[in-house]
Amino acid sequence: MGEEEFLAGYDARDYPAVAVTVDxxxxxxxxxxxxxxxxxxxxxxxxxxxxxxxxxxxPDETLDAAALRELTEETGLxxxxxxxxxxxxxxxxxxxxxxxxxxxxxxxAFAPSLPEARxxxxxxxxxxxxxxxxxxxxxxxxxxxxxxxxxxxxKLEYTPLATAFVEREFTIGELRQVYAAVWGxxxxxxxxxxxxxxxxxFVESTxxxxxxxxxxxxxxxxxxxxxxxxxxxxxxxRPAREDGIR
Amino acid sequence: MGEEEFLAGYDARDYPAVAVTVDxxxxxxxxxxxxxxxxxxxxxxxxxxxxxxxxxxxPDETLDAAALRELTEETGLxxxxxxxxxxxxxxxxxxxxxxxxxxxxxxxAFAPSLPEARxxxxxxxxxxxxxxxxxxxxxxxxxxxxxxxxxxxxKLEYTPLATAFVEREFTIGELRQVYAAVWGxxxxxxxxxxxxxxxxxFVESTxxxxxxxxxxxxxxxxxxxxxxxxxxxxxxxRPAREDGIR
DNA sequence: GCAATAGTGTCTTTGAGACACTATAGG
DNA sequence: CCTATAGTGTCTCAAAGACACTATTGC
Numbered sequence: 048m049g050e051e052e053f054l055a056g057y058d059a060r061d062y063p064a065v066a067v068t069v070d071x072x073x074x075x076x077x078x079x080x081x082x083x084x085x086x087x088x089x090x091x092x093x094x095x096x097x098x099x100x101x102x103x104x105x106p107d108e109t110l111d112a113a114a115l116r117e118l119t120e121e122t123g124l125x126x127x128x129x130x131x132x133x134x135x136x137x138x139x140x141x142x143x144x145x146x147x148x149x150x151x152x153x154x155x156a157f158a159p160s161l162p163e164a165r166x167x168x169x170x171x172x173x174x175x176x177x178x179x180x181x182x183x184x185x186x187x188x189x190x191x192x193x194x195x196x197x198x199x200x201x202k203l204e205y206t207p208l209a210t211a212f213v214e215r216e217f218t219i220g221e222l223r224q225v226y227a228a229v230w231g232x233x234x235x236x237x238x239x240x241x242x243x244x245x246x247x248x249f250v251e252s253t254x255x256x257x258x259x260x261x262x263x264x265x266x267x268x269x270x271x272x273x274x275x276x277x278x279x280x281x282x283x284x285r286p287a288r289e290d291g292i293r
Numbered sequence: 294m295g296e297e298e299f300l301a302g303y304d305a306r307d308y309p310a311v312a313v314t315v316d317x318x319x320x321x322x323x324x325x326x327x328x329x330x331x332x333x334x335x336x337x338x339x340x341x342x343x344x345x346x347x348x349x350x351x352p353d354e355t356l357d358a359a360a361l362r363e364l365t366e367e368t369g370l371x372x373x374x375x376x377x378x379x380x381x382x383x384x385x386x387x388x389x390x391x392x393x394x395x396x397x398x399x400x401x402a403f404a405p406s407l408p409e410a411r412x413x414x415x416x417x418x419x420x421x422x423x424x425x426x427x428x429x430x431x432x433x434x435x436x437x438x439x440x441x442x443x444x445x446x447x448k449l450e451y452t453p454l455a456t457a458f459v460e461r462e463f464t465i466g467e468l469r470q471v472y473a474a475v476w477g478x479x480x481x482x483x484x485x486x487x488x489x490x491x492x493x494x495f496v497e498s499t500x501x502x503x504x505x506x507x508x509x510x511x512x513x514x515x516x517x518x519x520x521x522x523x524x525x526x527x528x529x530x531r532p533a534r535e536d537g538i539r
Numbered sequence: 540g541c542a543a544t545a546g547t548g549t550c551t552t553t554g555a556g557a558c559a560c561t562a563t564a565g566g
Numbered sequence: 567c568c569t570a571t572a573g574t575g576t577c578t579c580a581a582a583g584a585c586a587c588t589a590t591t592g593c
Contacts, residue, residue: 065310065313066311137383140355148352150398219545220544235583236545237545237547237548237585238582241546241547245581260544260545260590260591261545262592263542264541264542264544264590264591265544265545266544266590266591267545269545280533281582466572482571483557483573483575484555486572486573486574506571506572507564508565509566509569509570509571510564510568510570511564511565511569512563512572512573513563514572515572515573527553527555541592541593544590544592545588545589545590546588546589546590548587551585552581552584553582554579554581555578558575559576561572561575562571562573563572564572565569
């Protein structure tokens with residue numbers, strides 16, 4: 048039997064049906080707090096529960112495209128030009144969805160601060176929630192969120208992705224607040240400042256400064272934009288916590 | 294409509310069928326070279342081509358279990374007690390499989406040196422191939438392998454997973470050869486030795502030594518086993534290569 | 540003036556890497 | 567004896583972090 052002949056006699060229905068969804072852990076910083084985009088589900092299962100935005104992958108749509116579409120439906124356009132989107136992990140335990148075997152390909156997104164989310168798709172509402180308050184999620188989305196946070200915290204160390212959380216032009220202080228919000232710990236302002244500028248390609252000066260000083264006083268800060276580095280060398284390491292190592 | 298009622302009226306066939314496979318990038322070190330497990334496909338599509346071992350996920354089987362099963366079929370038992378297995382990435386572009394929409398959840402495995410592989414499943418042959426010689430793979434397995442190698446090289450830096458490539462008791466020299474094979478560059482023996490012993494929890498002494506010296510002379514080396522660290526602090530960083538950063 | 544922030548100077552400690560060296564084995 | 571490897575000593579340089587300090591702004 049040749050390959051052509053084989054393919055002609057092939058029936059997709061011979062295989063057990065599995066549905067595929069994408070779910071997005073979309074993170075942003077609002078008022079100095081790390082927030083995740085959640086939707087209130089308007090349909091069964093888990094109607095009325097909070098969940099990560101997501102939905103079924105359409106035929107002939109790549110996984111990346113599906114994730115981008117789901118994110119757009121809840122946040123509006125505009126964001127996506129500057130947001131970072133990457134695949135996180137796939138969750139496929141039998142029974143994680145009561146309907147049938149559903150595979151969820153989770154994505155992780157970093158977005159600059161956005162005004163407000165909007166409902167879209169099968170969600171009856173969508174809003175940003177501080178990550179500490181995001182509990183009781185539908186399906187296994189609690190575990191997905193936890194994995195996404197781990198990944199995000201680690202990626203700030205060795206990639207310049209913190210710049211995906213701020214506007215196109217930003218100050219070193221704003222960048223420091225991103226790190227503080229994601230890592231959940233304060234960073235020494237002086238050392239952070241010097242460190243960021245010392246990493247080749249992390250940020251580049253625009254030459255400008257902010258129009259005003261800080262809200263509670265202080266000099267005008269210089270403005271920077273993201274540099275061309277894809278990895279930070281040397282990395283910005285978190286202080287090693289004894290737990291997590293063993 | 295309540296949730297019970299909703300589920301009763303739900304028909305899985307309403308959704309487009311997607312098949313799910315797991316494919317495993319299984320790595321080991323043989324004769325100082327990093328090798329990947331490949332199978333010769335006995336069935337269409339790509340019959341006669343080399344590919345990563347893998348197959349369809351069975352109903353009610355977790356993804357992890359499917360990956361473990363596929364690995365076992367080609368390598369025999371015994372390995373698995375000591376092998377490391379982790380999810381790598383999911384590949385789902387429409388058209389990556391000519392039969393139908395197939396989602397491949399790729400896994401990455403590290404195994405100690407094994408005698409020989411064996412055919413199993415729908416493979417007509419299975420063997421270890423040095424990674425530089427693993428070209429022309431079926432489907433998008435070339436890209437999967439490349440992603441797996443990237444992940445493996447990065448993980449040696451900040452995790453003790455190099456110990457998954459060696460026997461339960463090993464010498465520092467053997468560990469160094471793992472790093473050299475995976476990274477493709479020689480490491481300074483003296484500095485590596487001191488560095489490994491200085492990282493808390495990386496290795497712990499067994500008290501014993503090898504029975505004989507090296508094949509070409511040299512003193513008997515002390516034996517170690519893997520320690521209890523899950524992350525290396527400080528990490529064993531590769532020398533920063535200018536390419537790859539920008 | 541006072542408080543808060545931007546940005547710099549400097550010192551200490553740690554770690555990476557280069558190099559040299561000794562000791563121990565096989566052939 | 568020769569060679570290869572195990573393991574250690576030591577020096578230099580880079581980087582992290584602590585601390586101090588100046589300068590500039592809003593109130």
